[in-house]
Amino acid sequence: MAKARKAFPLRVDPDLWSAVERLAATELRSANAQVEILLREALHDRGVKLKPPGAAPRRGRPPKDKE
Numbered sequence: 001m002a003k004a005r006k007a008f009p010l011r012v013d014p015d016l017w018s019a020v021e022r023l024a025a026t027e028l029r030s031a032n033a034q035v036e037i038l039l040r041e042a043l044h045d046r047g048v049k050l051k052p053p054g055a056a057p058r059r060g061r062p063p064k065d066k067e
Contacts, residue, residue, distance in 0.1 A: 003054070010035075 012020075017031070024034035043050060 020034055020038070021031045024031045027034065027037075029037070040050065
């Protein structure tokens with residue numbers, strides 16, 4: 001089963017959106033997928049770690065903190 005996606009309205013400058021659409025077309029992606037790629041790259045560049053796309057959720061209890 002595919003993971004649910006968060007849908008939200010996004011207000012973007014028309015010139016910026018056009019650039020995203022052009023980049024998406026050159027990489028054979030939808031504009032929506034391109035925005036997700038750009039967000040992931042920006043977070044990665046800033047040192048934010050994310051689970052890989054499509055990663056299975058962890059099962060069981062979270063590990064206890066060691067004191």
